[in-house]
Amino acid sequence: MFSPALLLLLLSAACCCSVQASHSIDDYGAVPNDLSEKAATANSAAMVAALKAANTTANDRTVLVPPGKSYYYFVVRSDYLQDVTLQVEGVLLASNNISSSQWPSDGTYATLWFQYCRGLTLTGSGTIDGQGYDWWWHVIVTDVDHRPHLVIMEQCSDILITNLRFIDSPQFHLKLDHIMNVVIRNITIFVDIGKQKNLLQKSGNWIPFKSSNKNELDLVSLLSRDPYYKEMLAKLPPELEKILEALGVPTFPLNTDGIDPRGKNVLIENVNITNFDDAVAVKPCNQGDPFTNCSQNMTIRNSFVAYGVGMTIGSVPPNGGVNCVKDILFENITFEHPIKALYIKSNPGDSGTGIVDSITFRNIHGKYPLWYPIWIGPQQQKQPGTTGTGCSWLYPVQDECPTQPRVAITNIVLDNVSFVDGVTLPGVLLGNVTAPYTGFKFTNVTSQGVLAGEFLVQQNYVCKNVQGTGDKLTTPFPPCFTQG
Ligand SMILES: *[C@@H]1O[C@H](CO)[C@@H](O)[C@H](O)[C@H]1NC(C)=O
Numbered sequence: 001m002f003s004p005a006l007l008l009l010l011l012s013a014a015c016c017c018s019v020q021a022s023h024s025i026d027d028y029g030a031v032p033n034d035l036s037e038k039a040a041t042a043n044s045a046a047m048v049a050a051l052k053a054a055n056t057t058a059n060d061r062t063v064l065v066p067p068g069k070s071y072y073y074f075v076v077r078s079d080y081l082q083d084v085t086l087q088v089e090g091v092l093l094a095s096n097n098i099s100s101s102q103w104p105s106d107g108t109y110a111t112l113w114f115q116y117c118r119g120l121t122l123t124g125s126g127t128i129d130g131q132g133y134d135w136w137w138h139v140i141v142t143d144v145d146h147r148p149h150l151v152i153m154e155q156c157s158d159i160l161i162t163n164l165r166f167i168d169s170p171q172f173h174l175k176l177d178h179i180m181n182v183v184i185r186n187i188t189i190f191v192d193i194g195k196q197k198n199l200l201q202k203s204g205n206w207i208p209f210k211s212s213n214k215n216e217l218d219l220v221s222l223l224s225r226d227p228y229y230k231e232m233l234a235k236l237p238p239e240l241e242k243i244l245e246a247l248g249v250p251t252f253p254l255n256t257d258g259i260d261p262r263g264k265n266v267l268i269e270n271v272n273i274t275n276f277d278d279a280v281a282v283k284p285c286n287q288g289d290p291f292t293n294c295s296q297n298m299t300i301r302n303s304f305v306a307y308g309v310g311m312t313i314g315s316v317p318p319n320g321g322v323n324c325v326k327d328i329l330f331e332n333i334t335f336e337h338p339i340k341a342l343y344i345k346s347n348p349g350d351s352g353t354g355i356v357d358s359i360t361f362r363n364i365h366g367k368y369p370l371w372y373p374i375w376i377g378p379q380q381q382k383q384p385g386t387t388g389t390g391c392s393w394l395y396p397v398q399d400e401c402p403t404q405p406r407v408a409i410t411n412i413v414l415d416n417v418s419f420v421d422g423v424t425l426p427g428v429l430l431g432n433v434t435a436p437y438t439g440f441k442f443t444n445v446t447s448q449g450v451l452a453g454e455f456l457v458q459q460n461y462v463c464k465n466v467q468g469t470g471d472k473l474t475t476p477f478p479p480c481f482t483q484g
Pocket residue numbers: 051052055056078079080081082
C-alpha cells in the first residue's frame with residue numbers, strides 16, 4: 001500500500017526528472033551573458049533547434065531557458081509547433097544592435113515568432129526584455145519603422161501564456177493574430193514610460209501641461225482657447241498646478257501595445273500592464289479570415305493598468321469583408337493614470353463596413369485620468385503637421401474629429417464604472433448623424449475631477465449621435481442619453 005508520504009515522494013521525483021530532462025538551450029549551443037552579435041545569433045539558432053527537438057520528443061516537450069543567466073537573441077522563428085512549452089526561468093534579451101543584419105529590414109516580424117502552432121505554452125518566472133529604447137528613438141528621428149514585435153503568434157490555437165514578465169518591447173508585446181482558445185494569466189507587461197516620455201519631450205512630440213517657453217505648445221494655452229477651461233484654469237490652486245506640471249500628453253504613439261488579440265475564445269486575467277499605449281486592444285476579423293469572421297468571446301478581467309491608453313476595441317476601419325468585433329467583456333479592471341481607459345475606436349475608410357457589438361465594461365475603477373477616460377468614436381490620433389485619422393488629440397477644444405458612419409457601434413454597456421481625480425472632461429461619445437450608435441446603456445457610471453473640484457462634475461460628456469440610456473446614479477449624465 002502507498003502511504004500519502006510515499007506518493008508525494010514519487011510525485012516530486014517525477015517532477016524533478018521532467019525538469020532535468022527538458023531541452024535546455026545550453027545543450028543546443030546557447031551562450032549566456034555575452035552581448036556580442038555572434039552570441040545573439042548562436043542563441044537564436046539554439047532556441048530554434050531546441051524547439052524543433054522538443055516538438056519531436058515523445059514525453060518531454062519543454063524548452064528551458066535556465067535560471068540565473070541572460071541570453072541575447074535576434075529572431076526566433078518556429079512554425080507548426082505542437083504541444084511544446086517554452087519555459088523561461090532566466091532572461092531573454094532581444095539584441096539592441098538595431099543595425100545588425102540579423103534583423104529583417106522590413107515586413108512584420110517578432111523576436112519570438114510562431115505561426116500555425118497548436119498547444120503552445122509560454123511560461124516561467126523569467127523575463128523577456130525587448131530593449132526597445134534604441135528602436136523607439138530610431139523611429140522618432142528617422143520615421144523609418146522596421147521594429148520587431150516582442151512576440152507574434154499567428155493562426156495558432158490552444159495557447160497558454162503565464163507568469164512571465166515582458167518588458168520594453170520595440171513595438172507590440174503580444175501580437176496574437178487569428179488565434180483561438182487562448183488563456184493569458186498572471187503576466188506583467190512593463191514599459192519604461194519615463195524613458196519614453198524623455199524621448200518624446202526631446203523630439204517635440206510631447207505637449208507639456210504648462211511651459212515657460214513661449215514657443216512651445218502647452219495644454220494650459222491650448223485649453224484656454226475654450227472659455228469654459230479658461231475660467232477653470234484661472235481658479236487652479238497653486239499647489240495643484242505644481243502637481244499638474246508633471247503631466248503632459250504624448251502626441252506620437254510609440255505603439256508599445258500590451259496584448260492585441262484577434263480571433264475567438266480568449267481569457268486574459270490577472271495581468272499587470274504599464275505601457276503608454278493600448279493595454280489590451282481587441283482587433284477585428286472579417287470574412288476572409290481563418291477560425292472566425294468576427295473577433296468574439298473574449299473576457300479580460302481582474303487586471304491592473306497604469307499609464308495605458310485603454311482597454312480597447314479597435315481600431316476598426318470599414319472593410320469589404322465586414323470588420324467585426326462582438327461579445328467582449330472587460331471586468332474588474334483598475335486603472336491608474338490612464339491616458340484613456342475605456343476606448344472603442346473606428347478608423348477612417350470610404351468603402352466596406354464594420355460592426356462593433358455587445359461590448360461590456362463592468363466593475364471598473366480608475367484614478368488620476370490624464371486625459372478623457374472614456375472615448376467611443378473615431379480613433380483620436382493626429383500628430384501635429386500630419387492628417388492622422390483627422391481627429392485631433394485636443395478635440396473638442398480643437399473642433400476637428402470626422403465621424404465614421406460605416407462602422408456600427410451598438411449595445412455598449414458600462415456598469416459600475418467610476419473615475420476619480422481626473423483632469424479633463426469625463427468622455428466623448430461620438431457617432432455620425434447618418435448612422436447613430438444605438439443600444440448604449442450606462443448604470444452607475446461616475447466621473448469626478450480635481451482640475452476644478454466640483455466644476456468638473458458639471459462639465460459633461462461630448463455626446464453626439466448616440467442613442468442610449470443612463471440610470472439615476474450616472475453622473476455626469478451623457479446629454480444625448482435618456483433616463484432609463
Ligand atoms: C512539429 O511537429 C509537427 C508534427 O507533429 C510537424 O508537422 C511540424 O513541422 C513540426 N514543427 C517543427 C518546427 O519542427
